[in-house]
Amino acid sequence: MTARGKDFVEELPGRHEEGWYAALIAKAELADYSPVRGCMVIRPYGFALWENMQALLDKRFKATGHRNAYFPIFVPESLLLREAEHVEGFSPQVAWVTEAGGEKLDERLAIRPTSEAIIGTMYSKWVQSWRDLPILINQWANVVRWEKRTMPFLRTTEFLWQEGHTAHRAADEAQEETMRMLEVYRDFVETELALPVIKGRKSEAEKFPGADATYTIEALMPGGRALQSGTSHFLGQNFARAFDISFQDLDGERRLAWTTSWGLSTRVIGATILEHGDDGGLVLPPRVAPVQVAILPIWGGKGADRGAVRDAAERLQRELSNTTRVEVDWSEEKQIGWKHNEWTLRGVPIRLELGPRDIASEQAILVRRDDPNIGRPEKRAVPWTSLAGTIGRTLEDAQSGLFKRALAAREAQTRISNTLDEFTQIMDGPRGFIRAHWCGAAVCEARIKEKTGATIRCLPLDEPAEEGTCIVDGRSSYARALFARAY
């Protein structure tokens, strides 16, 4: 690496250094801090990433029979108070509107921290007969939760997400829906974001306020901390009871509906950045990258034929744009080294260099962002005629490569522990996932959290049955729980 190249890398803290994440978000222009505490501005490049994620997820929602709708951002206090556990869980985080139109409001309005209350109220009006069920609705929205400590994308006061809310005639149907959407999340996050996750059920202490059961997909970030990346809740009849979502069944009996809710937020953008990024900056999974291929024209020195380079770049852009998201860096002032670093920082999966020498031999130089050798990656000459095919295969290869790399990293950071002492040592050191026996008692869970900072991320669904004893009190356990410090 040249001295200059090194200077560039030094501008960005190393992958495992303090400040890497925040500096990267700023430099790659994903987001910026706003004048509002804890709220960030998602900049066009970051928003394009979110739009790609939305499109891929929304397609899955539609394919599983859901439709989109939109509900108000304000929730009257009386509605929020209907479900006891729900209020208790969310009230410390709620922002209230108490005054509007120059007058104090008779009833204050919550800015939604989640929409079960307002949606449940509407479902109550819409459901009369068993024929009205199921209701399968999703909304893309913003919500506000007054967090004490914020971090771009991972935890912000206002964030964007989607929340699905469904109502069903029977418990098993709602339970199936809960699991179906959990699987949709797993598939989305693993396939599109290349983030390996573990599906599981939350413990009583960690479940959604008001739910009978909460299911989650948990990812492990490079720092050895877990990130809850999506949740699906089986709400039982709790909300149906609170909001009177009832219907007359086939047999003439009046019954309460069974409901579910599930959400995934812009937090996954943070997960994608953390998981795949490196010393050079962002590394975006090709399937969601706003720009998949960056064409970097090399204009050549004085007397070089810039027109020929321009024509070739235009031609390649036109051809490739049928199958990929291509952008040409048309700037003529910046030098090629600058451009390389810029597009590296932005995580674009493939860069194509196109200079006078390449024009002569009708080829382009292809460089992969996922090449671990950031400063001087492998450069491959590809003839124009086979470029589209090569790029298609390379993008797929990069996508699966990112997933495999992340999976291997997670496996390397997943440990089995049979004693609390050993558990504590791991949490004081490398952290990561720990699979340990737990008797199911909340006090034992709390004890582990107090001693190590780790919480039960989930009780993995595919965890094999295994007789063991709780690492805290020694009582019997029949499967290992998954522990980690959380983001």
Place this chain on the structure above:
RNA sequence: CGGGGUGUAGCGCAGUCUGGUAGCGCGCUUCGUUCGGGACGAAGAGGCCGGAGGUUCAAGUCCUCUCACCCCGACCA
């Protein structure tokens, strides 16, 4: 909300102890030379020193109060 830290040009910082004309690097503008991994020269533009009050002939610097952000904890998608 506790504990620690930082606010000075777009960004990164020095100057504050010991009060006396606002500095440096990068970036930006213009011109010229360069151009296959962050080029070079010349000339420029850009500041209510986070905010409010106070002390003083004089405040970036001292005092009081505030606000914001960052890091570490407790709370959380």
